[in-house]
Amino acid sequence: MDQxxxxxxxxxxxxxxxxxxxxxxxxxxxxxxxLLREEYLDLRKAYDQLPKVKFNAKPSTLQNILQYSKRSTALQGQD
Known part of the structure; x- marks a missing residue:
């Protein structure tokens, strides 16, 4: 099959x-x-040139998400 x-x-x-x-x-x-390999290598080259950044959420933000998840899970159990 040709894809x-x-x-x-x-x-x-x-x-x-x-x-x-x-x-x-x-x-x-x-x-x-x-041709496909050349296109992929072009994409890979562009990808490699992108800046590598990392994002870290504030601990308070993570805590709020965990608390929300806990409340949401508790409410689902009441159904």
């Missing part, structure tokens, strides 16, 4: 957001299709 891969699928693959079946299919296609 066409979109740029969106390559981006999903790049960010490791593909299913196991998709990952296998893209990997095989990258080995077999020179």
């Amino acid at each position: 066409t891969f979109t740029q969106n699928m390559l981006v999903k693959y790049l960010y490791q957001e593909t299913s196991a079946a998709e990952t296998l299919a893209v990997s095989e296609a990258l080995q077999e299709n020179v």
